[in-house]
Amino acid sequence: MDIVTAQEMYEWDRAALDAAGIEGKMLMESAGRAVADDMVRHIRKQDKVIVLIGSGNNGGDGFVIARTLLNRGYDIEAWQVVPDEKITGDARVHKEIFMASGFSVRPYSSLEKLMQSFQRADIIIDAMLGIGVKGRLRNPIAEIVEAANGLSVFRMAVDLPSGLPADEGIVDFDAFHADYTTVIAAPKMSAFLQHTRPYYGDYRIVEIGLPTRKLPPVNRGLWRKEDVRRTLPVRGKNSHKGSHGKGVMVGGSLLMPGSIAMAGRAALRSGVGLLTIATVERAISSISPYLQEATFVDMEEKEGALTGQATDQLSGYDGVAIGMGMGRTRGAKRLLEAIVQGVDAPMLIDADGLYHLKEILDVVKERQSPTVLTPHPGEFAHLTGLSIRDVLQSPFSCSREFAAKYGVYLVLKGPSTIITSPDGKQRVDVSGNAGLAKGGSGDVLSGILFAMMLQTDSLMDALGNGCVIHGCTAESLTEEKHSKTDLLASDVIEGLSRTFRTISSASR
Numbered sequence: 001m002d003i004v005t006a007q008e009m010y011e012w013d014r015a016a017l018d019a020a021g022i023e024g025k026m027l028m029e030s031a032g033r034a035v036a037d038d039m040v041r042h043i044r045k046q047d048k049v050i051v052l053i054g055s056g057n058n059g060g061d062g063f064v065i066a067r068t069l070l071n072r073g074y075d076i077e078a079w080q081v082v083p084d085e086k087i088t089g090d091a092r093v094h095k096e097i098f099m100a101s102g103f104s105v106r107p108y109s110s111l112e113k114l115m116q117s118f119q120r121a122d123i124i125i126d127a128m129l130g131i132g133v134k135g136r137l138r139n140p141i142a143e144i145v146e147a148a149n150g151l152s153v154f155r156m157a158v159d160l161p162s163g164l165p166a167d168e169g170i171v172d173f174d175a176f177h178a179d180y181t182t183v184i185a186a187p188k189m190s191a192f193l194q195h196t197r198p199y200y201g202d203y204r205i206v207e208i209g210l211p212t213r214k215l216p217p218v219n220r221g222l223w224r225k226e227d228v229r230r231t232l233p234v235r236g237k238n239s240h241k242g243s244h245g246k247g248v249m250v251g252g253s254l255l256m257p258g259s260i261a262m263a264g265r266a267a268l269r270s271g272v273g274l275l276t277i278a279t280v281e282r283a284i285s286s287i288s289p290y291l292q293e294a295t296f297v298d299m300e301e302k303e304g305a306l307t308g309q310a311t312d313q314l315s316g317y318d319g320v321a322i323g324m325g326m327g328r329t330r331g332a333k334r335l336l337e338a339i340v341q342g343v344d345a346p347m348l349i350d351a352d353g354l355y356h357l358k359e360i361l362d363v364v365k366e367r368q369s370p371t372v373l374t375p376h377p378g379e380f381a382h383l384t385g386l387s388i389r390d391v392l393q394s395p396f397s398c399s400r401e402f403a404a405k406y407g408v409y410l411v412l413k414g415p416s417t418i419i420t421s422p423d424g425k426q427r428v429d430v431s432g433n434a435g436l437a438k439g440g441s442g443d444v445l446s447g448i449l450f451a452m453m454l455q456t457d458s459l460m461d462a463l464g465n466g467c468v469i470h471g472c473t474a475e476s477l478t479e480e481k482h483s484k485t486d487l488l489a490s491d492v493i494e495g496l497s498r499t500f501r502t503i504s505s506a507s508r
């Protein structure tokens with residue numbers, strides 16, 4: 001499922017006409033009907049519904065939706081919130097069909113008049129503005145949105161809430177605050193940003209008859225359970241432990257043994273063939289009870305933390321994961337640098353590893369094997385020198401620029417996790433819930449991702465699958481036996497069994 005910018009959506013619109021001969025008014029009919037079909041799931045026959053119609057094509061959709069619902073016997077009042085001369089093109093065609101069908105539209109004259117209708121309404125459908133919004137809302141839409149947001153009605157939006165930008169990077173806006181949005185054809189970028197996501201409420205995407213094979217490709221998409229089912233590697237009948245990857249995890253320290261223990265256990269539960277933990281000798285006895293299946297390498301230590309420059313003990317592995325619980329000492333940084341430079345294998349860097357990485361990004365850039373970085377926004381801000389605010393406002397472009405500049409795969413974690421390849425492909429995972437907003441979740445995710453990297457040919461598939469498996473495990477645990485409050489990262493590790501058993505027959 002592609003995720004689009006406003007511009008990409010307009011290009012699709014054009015391709016529908018140029019490549020397949022689908023005219024705008026046909027597309028509008030089909031979009032409006034698809035939205036109406038979706039919205040009726042939330043509308044009862046006794047509900048009083050107001051449809052607010054604006055000047056552009058979003059308003060045109062509004063005329064189709066209002067007509068469709070009126071034809072089906074719903075109690076609809078259609079309000080045109082702009083002067084009649086503003087209704088042009090395809091929207092004009094659909095206004096005429098609406099009128100010729102025997103329906104009438106109420107012209108907006110003052111907020112007081114509209115408020116009288118609002119007071120009697122159960123549901124407001126916002127078809128005032130879609131992806132064509134420019135700048136802050138102007139009146140009368142601004143005052144209508146403010147009034148609607150203050151009412152205790154069910155607010156539904158067509159395509160996206162009026163006033164909300166479709167793209168990232170825009171913070172200066174007011175918008176309709178929807179409880180539910182029916183998104184047309186493809187989710188817009190703003191459905192995945194912390195500052196704009198809440199305006200959508202719940203949302204669903206409807207198909208409107210665009211010619212999918214003729215649309216210009218978009219390098220950005222949602223990665224979901226069905227994608228995991230499609231791409232999770234089959235465990236061959238004749239496979240042996242060497243077929244599922246031989247990985248080494250470097251990290252842990254005397255006072256922080258838990259992170260690497262959790263990451264290691266998550267990797268084992270995610271099917272890695274052979275796992276070695278490289279850590280300080282004095283931490284091994286506390287880590288090993290959780291990782292009976294792993295082997296251990298004791299590394300040079302200084303005051304309980306990893307140090308030195310030894311990389312020879314780490315050769316011969318199919319992959320390296322480094323950083324969890326390794327601490328922020330100078331010694332740990334030296335070791336990280338030596339490994340990033342000297343170990344030629346796919347490498348995942350997380351947690352304290354990311355902290356140290358800022359000063360050696362040029363070394364990362366020179367690596368021949370793939371490098372995966374898994375920061376949360378705070379760690380990413382530290383790495384890039386941007387503010388967390390900048391990162392959250394424009395995570396797609398910040399990720400893409402960074403991944404291209406340093407040749408890395410980036411997993412920018414959050415409620416919408418954005419995975420970016422060095423060549424700019426992006427996948428978004430929205431699975432999981434607030435139960436994961438706790439210490440240890442990142443370690444568990446790293447363990448799963450690492451195991452997936454070692455078992456999957458395509459690194460992008462591995463990273464997408466790892467994120468979805470992690471998030472879906474938290475979802476099923478909070479549905480069945482935990483609350484979001486008590487869920488622990490270690491519960492997620494044990495919950496992986498069920499996820500692997502149910503997500504795909506390939507992994508059983």
Ligand SMILES: NC(=O)C1=CN([C@@H]2O[C@H](COP(=O)(O)OP(=O)(O)OC[C@H]3O[C@@H](n4cnc5c(N)ncnc54)[C@H](OP(=O)(O)O)[C@@H]3O)[C@@H](O)[C@H]2O)[C@@H](O)CC1
Nearest residue numbers: 013055056057058129130131132133134135136137138159
């Ligand atoms: N494949 C597709 O693309 C399909 C798209 N479809 C639908 O079309 C929608 C996009 O339609 P669109 O391009 O006409 O833009 P839209 O959001 O209706 O707004 C334009 C109007 O808004 C006005 N306006 C702008 N800023 C404003 C502000 N700050 N405050 C107040 N007013 C403001 C501006 O007025 P003006 O500046 O000209 O006075 C202009 O008239 C899309 O979201 C989807 O619903 C489907 O029908 C079928 C397939």
Ligand SMILES: [K+]
Nearest residue numbers: 129158160162
């Ligand atoms: K809208």
